[in-house]
Amino acid sequence: xxxxxxxxxxxxxxxxxxxxxxxxxxxxxxxxxxxxxxxxxxxxxxxxxxxxxxxxxxxxxxxxxxxxxxxxxxxxxxxxxxxxxxxxxxxxxxxxxxxxxxxxxxxxxxxxxxxxxxxxxxxxxxxxxxxxxxxxxxxxxxxxxxxxxxxxxxxxxxxxxxxxxxxxxxxxxxxxxxxxxxxxxxxxxxxxxxxxxxxxxxxxxxxxxxxxxxxxxxxxxxxxxxxxxxxxxxxxxxxxxxxxxxxxxxxxxxxxxxxxxxxxxxxxxxxxxxxxxxxxxxxxxxxxxxxxxxxxxxxxxxxxxxxxxxxxxxxxxxxxxxxxxxxxxxxxxxxxxxxxxxxxxxxxxxxxxxxxxxxxxxxxxxxxxxxxxxxxxxxxxxxxxxxxxxxxxxxxxxxxxxxxxxxxxxxxxxxxxxxxxxxxxxxxxxxxxxxxxxxxxxxxxxxxxxxxxxxxxxxxxxxxxxxxxxxxxxxxxxxxxxxxxxxxxxxxxxxxxxxxxxxxxxxxxxxxxxxxxxxxxxxxxxxxxxxxxxxxxxxxxxxxxxxxxxxxxxxxxxxxxxxxxxxxxxxxxxxxxxxxxxxxxxxxxxxxxxxxxxxxxxxxxxxxxxxxxxxxxxxxxxxxxxxxxxxxxxxxxxxxxxxxxxxxxxxxxxxxxxxxxxxxxxxxxxxxxxxxxxxxxxxxxxxxxxxxxxxxxxxxx
Numbered sequence: 101x102x103x104x105x106x107x108x109x110x111x112x113x114x115x116x117x118x119x120x121x122x123x124x125x126x127x128x129x130x131x132x133x134x135x136x137x138x139x140x141x142x143x144x145x146x147x148x149x150x151x152x153x154x155x156x157x158x159x160x161x162x163x164x165x166x167x168x169x170x171x172x173x174x175x176x177x178x179x180x181x182x183x184x185x186x187x188x189x190x191x192x193x194x195x196x197x198x199x200x201x202x203x204x205x206x207x208x209x210x211x212x213x214x215x216x217x218x219x220x221x222x223x224x225x226x227x228x229x230x231x232x233x234x235x236x237x238x239x240x241x242x243x244x245x246x247x248x249x250x251x252x253x254x255x256x257x258x259x260x261x262x263x264x265x266x267x268x269x270x271x272x273x274x275x276x277x278x279x280x281x282x283x284x285x286x287x288x289x290x291x292x293x294x295x296x297x298x299x300x301x302x303x304x305x306x307x308x309x310x311x312x313x314x315x316x317x318x319x320x321x322x323x324x325x326x327x328x329x330x331x332x333x334x335x336x337x338x339x340x341x342x343x344x345x346x347x348x349x350x351x352x353x354x355x356x357x358x359x360x361x362x363x364x365x366x367x368x369x370x371x372x373x374x375x376x377x378x379x380x381x382x383x384x385x386x387x388x389x390x391x392x393x394x395x396x397x398x399x400x401x402x403x404x405x406x407x408x409x410x411x412x413x414x415x416x417x418x419x420x421x422x423x424x425x426x427x428x429x430x431x432x433x434x435x436x437x438x439x440x441x442x443x444x445x446x447x448x449x450x451x452x453x454x455x456x457x458x459x460x461x462x463x464x465x466x467x468x469x470x471x472x473x474x475x476x477x478x479x480x481x482x483x484x485x486x487x488x489x490x491x492x493x494x495x496x497x498x499x500x501x502x503x504x505x506x507x508x509x510x511x512x513x514x515x516x517x518x519x520x521x522x523x524x525x526x527x528x529x530x531x532x533x534x535x536x537x538x539x540x541x542x543x544x545x546x547x548x549x550x551x552x553x554x555x556x557x558x559x560x561x562x563x564x565x566x567x568x569x570x571x572x573x574x575x576x577x578x579x580x581x582x583x584x585x586x587x588x589x590x591x592x593x594x595x596x597x598x599x600x601x602x603x604x605x606x607x608x609x610x611x612x613x614x615x616x617x618x619x620x621x622x623x624x625x626x627x628x629x630x631x632x633x634x635x636x637x638x639x640x641x642x643x644x645x646x647x648x649x650x651x652x653x654x655x656x657x658x659x660x661x662x663x664x665x666x667x668x669x670x671x672x673x674x675x676x677x678x679x680x681x682x683x684x685x686x687x688x689x690x691x692x693x694x695x696x697x698x699x700x701x702x703x704x705x706x707x708x709x710x711x712x713x714x715x716x717x718x719x720x721x722x723x724x725x726x727x728x729x730x731x732x733x734x735x736x737x738x739x740x741x742x743x744x745x746x747x748x749x750x751x752x753x754x755x756x757x758x759x760x761x762x763x764x765x766x767x768x769x770x771x772x773x774x775x776x777x778x779x780x781x782x783x784x785x786x787x788x789x790x791x792x793x794x795x796x797x798x799x800x801x
Contacts, residue, residue: 104295109170113287115280116193117178118220119202120212124241124270125178128202131273132176132280135314170297171520172307174284190223198235198287200279202270203258205240205248210257217258231261235286237279238265273319281311306473313472313490400540404436407533411509412438415522419489419512421445422533424497424505435505444485445478445492445508467495467527469518486510493518495530499538507533596621641773648694648777652687652801655720655727662699663718666707674713681720687801688727694774695798698782701767702731702794709735709792726780726797733794737786746784747772771796 103112117125177196179189193199201220203213224231240254251267259265264282268275285308292300404422412420419439423432423446434443470478470492482489489510497505507530511518599621603614640646663679670677706716714734721728738746747768775782775796782796 104291104297106295106297111170111172111288111291112175113172113197113291114175114177114195115198115200115283115287116196117176117200117202118189118193118216119239119241120204120209120216121180123202123204123209123213123216124239124268125202127270128200128239128241128268128276128279129176129178131270131276135273135277170303172284172288186219186223189219190226193220193223193229194227196227196229196234197291198283200237200239200283201258202239202241202268203254205242205254205267206245207247207249210249213254213258233290235283235290236261236263237283237286238263239268239270239275239279240265241268241270243267243274244269277311277315281308281315284308284311309472400435400537403533403536403540407507407529407536408436408438411507411526411529415509415525417509417511419510421508421510422497422505423508424537425503432506439510439512440486442485443508444482444489444510445494445506447485467493467523467530469493469523471518482510486512488512491518493523493526495523495526497530497534497537499534504534504537506530596625641770641777646694646773646777648691648774650689650691650778653690653692653695655685655688655729656681658690658692658695659699659718659720659729662696662703665700666703669704669707670716673707673710675707675710675716676714677716677718679718682722685720685722685727688798689801690778690798695778698771698774698796699729701771702796705767705794706731706733706735706792709733711735722800723797725800727800728795728797730793730795732786732791734791737788737790737792738784739788743784747782 104110117129119125177192179192199220201217203209203216221231224234238259240249240251242248255265264279266275266279266282268279270276285304288307289300289304291297292303297303408420408422412418417439421434421438421440421443422436423443424435425431426433432446434446437443468475470482472479479489479491482492489512491511493509495507496503497507507526509518509522509526599618603609603618659679659681663677666677669675703718710716710733716734717730717732719730719732721730772782775798778798780796780798783794785793785795
C-alpha cells in the first residue's frame with residue numbers, strides 16, 4: 101500500500117496492529133497517538149457495529165515528519181481480535197507495509213495468542229503478502245499482569261522468525277513506542293529498497309532515531325495511553341444495519357469497510373486542513389502584528405516584544421527569543437527572551453561549547469532546524485543549559501545581505517519537532533521583524549550618522565581609491581595575460597604553419613624528413629591544445645562546473661603512470677627521474693583523471709626548470725590521515741615572495757618576451773583548484789639555488 105512520490109519527496113505507508121481480543125492493540129495505538137500529537141490536532145477514528153460495541157478497526161494518521169529529504173506519513177490500523185470478525189481482519193490487513201503483532205502475556209491467553217498467529221499468517225497469504233518478508237515486530241503486552249508467561253516460552257511459540265520483540269505495558273506506554281520505532285525503521289528500509297531510493301539504511305535509522313527522541317520526551321512527561329479512561333475525543337463511525345439486497349455478506353462487509361475506511365481518511369483530511377488553516381491564521385496574525393508595530397512605533401523594545409510573543413503564539417510554543425549581534429565585537433546578545441530566564445543558545449555559546457556552531461548559523465543566511473541530526477553539537481550545547489529542549493528553529497534577522505541576529509523558536513516537551521511550514525513561517529516573521537528592527541535602529545542612528553558624515557565621506561573616498569587601484573591592477577594583469585597568451589599561442593601556431601608550408605613546397609621530400617615535419621606539427625598542435633585545455637578547465641573550476649568523482653586509488657600506480665607520460669620530456673633533457681614510494685601506503689581518495697593532470701603539471705614544471713642532465717626525485721609517503729606526493733628538482737628555485745603568486749591564474753615570474761618560462765601560468769592555479777576540490781592541499785618549498793619542492797596531499801581512503 102506504500103505510496104512514494106519522488107518529486108514531492110513523500111512516503112505514505114500502512115502499519116497494522118494485529119493480535120488476540122483485548123490484547124492491547126488499540127491501547128498501543130492510542131499511546132502512539134498521544135505521543136505524536138499531544139495537542140490532539142488529529143483524531144483516532146474507530147468503526148463500530150450498531151449492536152455490538154466491539155471495534156471493527158481503528159484508523160490513525162501518524163505524521164512522523166521530515167526524515168532526511170522525505171516526509172513520512174504512516175496510517176496506523178488495529179483489527180478486532182474476535183473470531184466473528186475474520187473478514188474484517190483480512191480486509192484491514194490488505195496492503196499492509198508492516199505489522200506489530202501484539203500478544204497477551206497472561207498465561208491463560210496462550211492458546212489465544214497461537215490462534216491469532218495462525219489467523220495472521222492465513223490472512224497474509226490470502227492477501228498475497230509473504231509472512232517471511234513483511235516487516236514485523238512483536239509486543240509481549242501486559243507484562244504487569246499477575247501471571248505473565250515466560251518470555252523465552254513466548255519466543256518459542258510466537259517468534260519463529262526471530263524478529264525484534266518488546267516487553268510492553270500499553271496502558272502506561274512501556275515499550276510501545278520503541279516497538280513502533282523499530283517496525284517503522286525496518287519498513288522504511290524495505291520501501292527504499294523496493295523503490296530504489298538511495299540511502300535507505302540511513303533513512304531507516306533516521307526514522308528510528310527521531311521516534312526514539314519523541315518517545316524519550318513523552319516518557320519524561322509521564323504520558324499514559326488513556327489518562328482519564330475515556331476515548332479522548334476520538335471519532336466513532338457507526339455501522340448501520342440495512343437491506344443486503346443481492347449482495348452476499350462477505351461482499352457487503354467488504355464494501356462497508358471500504359466506504360468507512362475512506363470516510364475515516366476524509367475525516368482525517370478535514371481535521372488536518374482545519375489545523376493547517378488555524379496555523380496559517382495564527383501566522384498571518386503574527387505577521388500583521390509585527391507590521392503594525394513597525395508602523396506604529398520606532399521603539400526597539402516594543403518591536404522585540406511583539407516578535408517573540410507572536411512567534412511563540414503562532415507556533416503554539418512557550419519559548420522564543422531574539423538575539424542580536426553586538427556592533428562592537430560581533431557576538432550574539434540577548435535582546436528579548438520569552439519563556440526562559442536566559443536564552444539557552446547564547447548561554448551555551450558563552451562558555452565556548454557552541455560558539456563556532458552559532459557563528460555558522462549566522463553565516464548561513466537561511467532558517468535552520470536545530471535537531472539531534474545537526475548542526476553538530478548545537479542541540480547538545482542548548483540542552484546542557486535547558487534539558488527540556490528537544491529541537492529549535494533559528495531564522496536570520498537580515499538587513500540587505502548582512503545577518504544582524506537570530507529569531508529562535510524552541511520546542512519543549514512532546515510532540516513532533518519543527519516541520520517545513522514552521523521553518524517557512526519563522527523565516528517570513530524574521531524578514532518582517534528585520535525591517536521593523538532596522539527602522540528602529542536607523543531612527544536612533546540618524547544623529548550619529550550626521551555627526552560622523554565627514555568621517556564616512558573620507559572612508560568612502562578611500563574605498564573608491566582602493567577600487568580604482570584594484571581596477572588598475574586588473575588592467576595591468578589583463579595586458580600581461582594578453583601578451584602572454586599571444587606569445588604562447590602564436591609560437592606553436594608559427595611552428596605548425598612553417599612546417600605545413602615546407603611540406604606543401606617540397607612535395608618530393610624524403611619520407612623520414614616528412615615524418616619529422618608531421619611529428620613537429622602534431623607536437624605543436626598537442627602543445628596548443630594543452631594550453632587551451634588548461635584555460636578551459638580553470639574556467640570550469642572557477643564557475644563550479646567541473647565534475648570530480650573521487651575513488652580509492654593506489655598512489656604508486658597513479659604516480660608511475662604520470663612518470664611514464666613525462667619520460668619523453670625527461671629524456672630530451674637527459675633528466676634522471678627517481679621514484680621513491682613508501683612501503684605499506686594506504687589508498688587515497690582521488691579522481692585519477694584530474695590528479696593525473698596535477699602530476700603532469702608538476703613533472704612538466706620540474707623538467708622545465710631543471711638543468712640539462714639533472715636529477716629529479718619523486719616520493720610518495722603517508723602523512724597522518726593523508727597521502728603526500730613530492731616532486732623535487734635541482735633547478736633555480738622560487739623566491740619566497742613569489743611562492744603564493746605563482747598559484748594565481750596566468751601569473752608567472754619573469755618578463756613575457758625575455759626571461760619568462762614557457763606556459764600560460766594556468767597549470768599551478770588549475771592544480772590548486774583540483775587538489776582543494778578533493779579536500780587536500782598543495783604548496784611549494786625551497787629557494788634560490790636550492791631547487792624547488794612541489795608537493796600535494798590528499799585524504800587517504
